[in-house]
Amino acid sequence: NAGVTQTPKFQVLKTGQSMTLQCAQDMNHNSMYWYRQDPGMGLRLIYYSASEGTTDKGEVPNGYNVSRLNKREFSLRLESAAPSQTSVYFCASSAGTTANTEAFFGQGTRLTVV
Amino acid sequence: GNSVTQMEGPVTLSEEAFLTINCTYTATGYPSLFWYVQYPGEGLQLLLKATKADDKGSNKGFEATYRKETTSFHLEKGSVQVSDSAVYFCALDSGNTGKLIFGQGTTLQVKP
Numbered sequence: 480n481a482g483v484t485q486t487p488k489f490q491v492l493k494t495g496q497s498m499t500l501q502c503a504q505d506m507n508h509n510s511m512y513w514y515r516q517d518p519g520m521g522l523r524l525i526y527y528s529a530s531e532g533t534t535d536k537g538e539v540p541n542g543y544n545v546s547r548l549n550k551r552e553f554s555l556r557l558e559s560a561a562p563s564q565t566s567v568y569f570c571a572s573s574a575g576t577t578a579n580t581e582a583f584f585g586q587g588t589r590l591t592v593v
Numbered sequence: 594g595n596s597v598t599q600m601e602g603p604v605t606l607s608e609e610a611f612l613t614i615n616c617t618y619t620a621t622g623y624p625s626l627f628w629y630v631q632y633p634g635e636g637l638q639l640l641l642k643a644t645k646a647d648d649k650g651s652n653k654g655f656e657a658t659y660r661k662e663t664t665s666f667h668l669e670k671g672s673v674q675v676s677d678s679a680v681y682f683c684a685l686d687s688g689n690t691g692k693l694i695f696g697q698g699t700t701l702q703v704k705p
Contacts, residue, residue, distance in 0.1 A: 483636070510691045521597075521682060521695035522637075529690070537692065569636055573691035580625060580691040584636035 481505050485570050485585035492560045492592045500555040500588050502570030510575035511553035512537075512582065513545060515566040522569060528553055529575060560592045595620040595687045599696035606673055606703050614668040614699045616657075616683035624685040626650075626659055626666040627693065631680040640668075640681070673703045 483504045492498055504511065509530045514522040514537075524537030528547040542564060544556045553572075557564060567589050571582040600615040618624065625644045629637040641650030646661035655670045666683060683696040 512691065512693075514693075519697050521697045522693070523695070524692055527692055571637075575691055580686050580689055581639050581642070582637075582691055582693060584629075584638070586634075586636045 483570055483572055483583050483585035485568075485588050487588060488586065490588065490590050492557075492590065494561060494592060496560050497556070497558050498560065498590075499557075500568055500570075500590075501552070502554065502585060503552045504570075504572040504583070505551065506572060506574075506583065507550070508572035508574050508583075509550070510573045511547065512571040512573075513543075513553070513555045514569045514571065515539065516569060516587070517566050525555065525568075557590075560590075562592045564590065565592045566590060595624070595685060595694050597683050597685055597694055597696035599681075599683050599699050602698070603700040603702055606701070608675055608703055608705050609672045610703075612668070612670040612673045612677075612701065614681055614683075614701070616666045616668065616696060618664050618666065618683075618685050620664075620685055620687045622687060623661075624687040625689060626657070627684045627686070628655070628657055628666070628668050629682040629684060629695075631682065631698075633679070637682065673701070675703045675705055677701060678703045 512527040513525040526545040570585045573582045627642045628640040630640045641652040643650040643659035684693040
């Protein structure tokens with residue numbers, strides 16, 4: 480009954496450090512997404528992957544890279560972290576068909592960049 | 594571009610009070626509309642959705658009707674409980690791609 484699993488749950492980085500946020504889903508979904516959540520701004524799409532082997536930029540992609548490793552896994556990488564990237568990051572997945580676009584979310588990763 | 598605007602929070606209500614959280618949207622075409630709920634320390638969960646004009650989504654006593662003429666999707670519940678305390682997000686999917694555009698979220702606190 481795992482759904483969407485994100486690791487780690489919490490992370491503190493120093494400015495300039497790099498890290499990768501991991502996400503895996505066990506629902507055989509085609510599409511996966513990375514969002515960031517900031518106070519007063521809702522969630523904003525960073526990158527998404529409509530299917531295995533494809534990735535595309537969302538609303539706020541600068542400073543991030545992604546990899547769709549296989550159908551299950553979609554990772555988000557910060558190459559050189561900046562304080563502006565302090566946020567809560569959510570991974571989500573959906574079946575990716577026009578008839579069913581319900582998104583399922585992970586529990587989030589709270590990242591602080593100092 | 595597409596956007597979603599929600600009423601400012603926080604909203605504080607007594608148990609059994611009536612709840613309305615306003616949501617309006619701007620979008621081309623006919624987007625699907627969603628309400629997601631985020632309980633403390635958790636990810637977002639789909640609460641309800643509507644995919645075409647005049648559709649009513651409902652779940653757990655919550656309802657919202659897709660009003661194209663007023664570009665609105667207001668969330669209502671007749672009698673809130675303490676367990677409804679959470680952050681509520683209105684969202685749209687303009688191209689049925691699963692890429693969601695969210696409102697800023699409204700925090701609801703229900704007091705016993």
